[in-house]
Amino acid sequence: METKDRILQLRAELHQHNHRYYVENAPIISDQEFDHLMHELIALEAQHPEMYDPNSPSQRVGSDLQSDFEQVEHQYPMLSLGNTYNRDDVRDFYERVEQGLEGQDFEICCELKFDGLSISLIYENGSLVRALTRGDGVKGDDVTSNVRTIATIPLKLQPAEGAQPYPERFEIRGEILLPWNSFDRLNAEREQDGDPLFANPRNAASGTLKSKNSRVVAHRKLDAYLYYLLGEGIPTVSHYDNMQHAKSWGFKISDAMKVAHSLQDIYDYIDFWDEARHSLPVATDGIVLKVNSLRQQELLGYTAKSPRWAIAYKFQAERALTRLNAVTFQVGRTGAVTPVANMDPVLLAGTIVKRASLHNEDIIKGLDLHVGDYVYVEKAGEIIPQIVDVETSKRDETLGEKVEFIKTCPECGAPLIRYEGEAAHYCPNDAACPPQIKGRIEHFVSRDAMNIMGLGTEVVDRYFQNGLIHDVTELYTLGERAAAPMDLFSQSDEDVLLHDIFSKKSGLNILKAIEDSKQVPFDRVLYALGIRFVGKVAAKALASQLKTMENLRHASKDELLAVEGIGDIIAQSVLDYFANPKDAELVDKLAAFGLQMSMPEQQQLGSSLEGLSIVISGTFSHHSREEYKQLIEQYGGKNVSSISKKTSFILAGENMGPSKLDKAQKLGVKLMSEDEFLELIK
Ligand code: IVH
Numbered sequence: 001m002e003t004k005d006r007i008l009q010l011r012a013e014l015h016q017h018n019h020r021y022y023v024e025n026a027p028i029i030s031d032q033e034f035d036h037l038m039h040e041l042i043a044l045e046a047q048h049p050e051m052y053d054p055n056s057p058s059q060r061v062g063s064d065l066q067s068d069f070e071q072v073e074h075q076y077p078m079l080s081l082g083n084t085y086n087r088d089d090v091r092d093f094y095e096r097v098e099q100g101l102e103g104q105d106f107e108i109c110c111e112l113k114f115d116g117l118s119i120s121l122i123y124e125n126g127s128l129v130r131a132l133t134r135g136d137g138v139k140g141d142d143v144t145s146n147v148r149t150i151a152t153i154p155l156k157l158q159p160a161e162g163a164q165p166y167p168e169r170f171e172i173r174g175e176i177l178l179p180w181n182s183f184d185r186l187n188a189e190r191e192q193d194g195d196p197l198f199a200n201p202r203n204a205a206s207g208t209l210k211s212k213n214s215r216v217v218a219h220r221k222l223d224a225y226l227y228y229l230l231g232e233g234i235p236t237v238s239h240y241d242n243m244q245h246a247k248s249w250g251f252k253i254s255d256a257m258k259v260a261h262s263l264q265d266i267y268d269y270i271d272f273w274d275e276a277r278h279s280l281p282v283a284t285d286g287i288v289l290k291v292n293s294l295r296q297q298e299l300l301g302y303t304a305k306s307p308r309w310a311i312a313y314k315f316q317a318e319r320a321l322t323r324l325n326a327v328t329f330q331v332g333r334t335g336a337v338t339p340v341a342n343m344d345p346v347l348l349a350g351t352i353v354k355r356a357s358l359h360n361e362d363i364i365k366g367l368d369l370h371v372g373d374y375v376y377v378e379k380a381g382e383i384i385p386q387i388v389d390v391e392t393s394k395r396d397e398t399l400g401e402k403v404e405f406i407k408t409c410p411e412c413g414a415p416l417i418r419y420e421g422e423a424a425h426y427c428p429n430d431a432a433c434p435p436q437i438k439g440r441i442e443h444f445v446s447r448d449a450m451n452i453m454g455l456g457t458e459v460v461d462r463y464f465q466n467g468l469i470h471d472v473t474e475l476y477t478l479g480e481r482a483a484a485p486m487d488l489f490s491q492s493d494e495d496v497l498l499h500d501i502f503s504k505k506s507g508l509n510i511l512k513a514i515e516d517s518k519q520v521p522f523d524r525v526l527y528a529l530g531i532r533f534v535g536k537v538a539a540k541a542l543a544s545q546l547k548t549m550e551n552l553r554h555a556s557k558d559e560l561l562a563v564e565g566i567g568d569i570i571a572q573s574v575l576d577y578f579a580n581p582k583d584a585e586l587v588d589k590l591a592a593f594g595l596q597m598s599m600p601e602q603q604q605l606g607s608s609l610e611g612l613s614i615v616i617s618g619t620f621s622h623h624s625r626e627e628y629k630q631l632i633e634q635y636g637g638k639n640v641s642s643i644s645k646k647t648s649f650i651l652a653g654e655n656m657g658p659s660k661l662d663k664a665q666k667l668g669v670k671l672m673s674e675d676e677f678l679e680l681i682k
Contacts, residue, residue: 003044007051010041014057019158022151023252049621055127055155059148060218069141070658074120075171076230078134079305081288081312087267093311094263097291100300106291108260109240110269113286113312114225116177117206124169126157146209149218154250163248167233172246174226177282178205182221192446193535201283213565216537223282226251237294259292274315278349286314317378321391322346324373327403329410333439334532335427337416339364341387349379356385360423361405371400411435431582438464440530444472448536449528450517454510466493473586476593479511522596532573541565548598549587553578564641602633608681609637613646617660618653620674635681643669651677
């Protein structure tokens with residue numbers, strides 16, 4: 001078979017396997033076989049750049065292209081829905097529809113209201129051509145490249161056998177969601193990195209979809225349900241039937257849709273899902289009711305803000321009343337102090353809750369909280385329990401003291417500080433406050449950092465309690481200390497434990513893992529330091545751009561800001577870190593122990609780009625962006641991120657952003673195509 005045909009065949013097969021896996025949940029090949037096919041496709045596409053297709057399954061992995069989103073007008077405005085909160089409102093809606101339709105029979109399609117962010121997808125000839133966020137309803141952000149990474153959104157439609165044809169051009173709308181399990185995983189990662197947690201999956205999904213790096217989007221595993229088909233020539237005049245057709249073309253349509261023929265049917269649907277929604281893999285916050293006939297929809301029309309033929313019924317957030325017994329304070333790795341309410345256990349949305357975060361001093365003050373108060377607890381975005389109110393009518397003479405925020409650290413006694421403009425209190429004693437020290441060590445040894453296996457929370461705790469390690473540098477003298485001859489009569493805990501390490505298999509394994517960690521690449525060493533806001537992605541970007549710890553330490557703010565993906569907060573945090581002599585000293589010590597403090601030397605391939613500053617923009621077909629970056633450096637050039645008068649030329653791929661094009665033109669900077677560039681360095 002011709003390679004080109006093989007590419008087409010692989011694309012078709014992979015599209016189908018994707019659909020079977022993600023939409024139908026019924027894969028017919030193993031993950032390994034899938035990866036195998038994907039690798040073959042990626043390899044062949046690399047050999048045949050002229051066959052580049054933005055909708056190839058290989059594009060699901062995302063690219064490092066930084067896109068500023070272009071604003072595009074919606075063909076049909078994206079309206080919102082009127083909200084109702086109780087059955088009477090639902091009845092009112094039903095009766096308004098009845099009246100508006102002057103006695104015609106009608107059906108109501110009942111659906112779940114997914115709690116994510118709405119998206120509009122445009123398909124032409126069965127291919128996804130554009131994805132827009134709601135924006136202000138009239139114009140939205142073009143997030144096509146990010147949306148392409150979402151596995152359940154078909155890039156090319158895969159009609160099932162016997163499916164009706166899809167229109168040549170149509171729009172389908174739906175909701176992008178981050179499933180609970182991905183949300184939990186993401187927040188766990190962020191907690192490790194010292195990044196602020198997302199309050200709920202909606203915020204996380206929205207933050208993700210607006211990410212400028214589609215590889216981040218691909219990693220986070222978004223999902224999507226579609227619920228509204230628009231355009232000329234859609235199959236039927238029944239909304240429900242249209243959605244079933246859309247399903248047969250390969251879209252993910254909820255199975256929870258149901259056609260109601262009476263008000264009672266609607267109430268039954270609400271009652272059922274109010275309970276059953278708790279076991280869904282994604283967040284829902286209500287029910288949407290839509291008049292099923294498109295003709296009747298048209299008849300009913302729209303108000304200025306929303307359709308008259310549809311309405312949203314919002315679920316009551318579940319609430320429970322319980323007694324507050326005490327407020328305790330927790331200190332995290334970064335020194336942030338979190339007040340925690342300890343309450344009588346109570347059942348809330350399917351789980352027993354006995355602790356809730358009180359966030360900060362202002363929240364405690366706002367509630368005028370007293371020990372012994374009866375408090376209402378809700379799940380914020382359905383996940384972290386929160387105290388939302390106090391039942392003051394239940395106060396009596398047993399009421400305890402007013403809750404005051406502590407002034408000193410509960411762990412080390414240091415006076416707390418509150419930075420101007422911030423709500424949180426911090427313990428500034430990072431050098432000696434136990435949970436901060438332990439937290440830093442735990443982060444340092446964790447899998448994505450130095451990956452020192454065997455050193456879990458408990459072991460770190462034991463080593464710390466017994467005076468074996470006070471900071472991460474002491475890990476690297478542990479072997480020597482353990483091997484040193486011991487005073488046979490010493491019974492100090494420290495000596496006993498050291499002896500233990502040297503005489504037990506588990507201890508020896510830890511020593512080996514510590515030794516091995518000296519080979520861990522620089523970017524992970526940087527991540528392991530636990531610099532605030534420097535997560536894995538930022539550490540990688542900083543390491544690959546600045547190359548060495550020395551460069552990083554002496555980098556100015558502007559140099560840091562010039563690194564892709566590094567903004568003001570991260571840059572300032574890096575500056576603060578190295579400005580602190582204790583941290584700088586720690587880095588020196590680690591360097592002396594032989595940890596990797598620079599990226600491996602780039603092999604020089606030539607000097608044809610010597611002295612040139614080159615901006616990369618757009619998407620490419622022969623090599624990835626990262627590869628072009630490397631090539632530029634390997635030929636003596638410098639890759640810079642923003643266009644200026646000093647820019648020698650722009651290596652311009654497809655779909656270069658309009659603002660960049662504009663700037664290039666204004667400054668008279670030349671554009672060079674991929675092929676010209678490859679010719680230049682040949
Ligand atoms: S239909 C004109 N159906 O809720 C009707 N919307 O407040 C367009 N939503 O912006 C919306 N689930 O983001 C519809 N099954 C569903 C939905 C749904 C969630 C969201 C959507 C919309 C908002 C309305």
